[in-house]
Amino acid sequence: MLLFVEQLVNGCALGSLYALFAVGFGLVFATLGILNAAHGTYASWAAIAALAAVQHLGAPFPLAVAAGVVAGGLLALLVDQIAFQPLRGRGGPAKEGGMLGALITSIAFWIMLDSLAGFATGQQSLNFPADSYPARMLHLGALPLPSMQLVTIAAMLLATAGIHALVRHSRFGAAMRAVGWNGAAAALGGVNPRVVIVVTAFLAGATSGLAGVLGGISTQNVSFTLGEGLMLKGFAAVVVGGYDDVRGAAIAGVALGILEVMSAQYLSTSLRDGITYALLLGFLLLRPRGLFGRAAFLRA
Template sequence: MDLFLQQLVNGLAVGATYSLFAVGFSLVFASMGILNLAHGTFASWGAIVALLVVTSLDIPFWLALVVGVVAAGLIGVIVDQFGFQPLRGRDSGSLGLIITSIGFWLILLELGLMVNGPNALSFPDSQLKTSRFSLAGISVSGPQMLSIVALIVVGLAMWLFMTRTRFGSAIRAVGYDRTASMLGGIEPRKIIIVTAFLAAGIAGLAGVLSGLATNNVSSQLGEGMLLKGFAAVVVGGFGDIRGAIVGGLLIGVFEVLGAEYISSGLRDAVTFGLLFLFLIVRPSGIFGEVRHERA
């Protein structure tokens, strides 16, 4: 039982980073209707910038974390304004947006490889990395605790922001019908810029926390998070913050428990087996709306 509880906590910690990433992914889809395949690179760049700041300027990790998040957010805005904004209002269709996101994905991936190098790096040892907390025989590391706390704070804040504020309502209105939102006095471009910054910044936060927990900061860091984040959004329901959180946690728990009790080689297979199951049983996701076709 102790082993199961320990792995359950480990799974929640891993799932917390997936959930954070998925929250940003979900924000983009809710406001722009874009499946942004470059989103994983925002996580990579958040971790890369934070590591560069820590090692070159010798500043505290907490400040480097903020710098990494802001840098990822700004990269997200640049990608949106130079990549997606010119296509809005044109008959480019979703295929044009996906191709554009793939282009920026490859560009940012190669730039990350040039800056960070081919090998995975790690954050310097700190009090946070070496600290551990124990409760009833369950051990939680400092990075794991930070990931779980960050998910609680960011997830709750974003859910309240999207459901209880006028700006959150404006984001949902722009995602539902951009033209109608303009008639209601909303400036879609302003809304989209802020959303792009928030979504990419949250992905950057997930990347920094993942790099800290796994000692793996590289240009490839966000690639796995992109797949797991997409799966989390599908399982939870597209465009729903609650769904992104629950979906990410489920995937993290199933991934870790599957590796422990089935096979570590089937870690990804367990994740996408869960995704496949939801696509069959409930394709709209846990919190998604079920649409019934009329005969």
């Protein structure tokens, strides 16, 4: 029983990383209509930036996290302005032309940023010094609770709640949804789509960056492989959770983390990924709008 609870906590912490990643990925997909292959590299670069802040500036943990988050956001903004902005309002049929071109330019950035991240870490997998983050093991009775896991879960809950509140319950969020439906109509309604794009790109990069820093610390792996690992699972969370509601992506991310840990513990590791992706396919076919998806869907 204790083992089950321990693994449940492990699964929640792991899933929180997937969730954070999925929230940002889904946000860009829903609002900007971009399938962003470079989204994982933001996580790797955020972790590298946070590590640099610790090593060169001696930044304490909260500042290092902040440095990583801001770096992730700025990088996403940079990529958006160089790779996506020139394509907006150009290219073939609106529904696919923009998405296709942006997919390719995001692949271009994925290749470049991964390669540069390899150079930045000297092709090594680096880690955060043991005294630079909360490493204490707390105990709840017999249950060991690593403080980093608690920090990760808390960060995920805060970020998800914050973004959900912004998207659903603020004027700005209404503008974001308007851009998601139809950029031209949003502009007519007095919303500046440019501002929405910039803020969305930054937020997405920042959440991916948060996942990268926390993941880099808890898995002791700061390298370009960090983002790629998150990408494959975070993507699954977006599909299961649905991209038009951040709560869905968050819940799906956590659920995938728990499922992954439990299937390795009680079934088999080699089937673990198979179970994840089978579930993914099942969701796609049976509930193709995700957990919180709306049945009605307008075709742009």
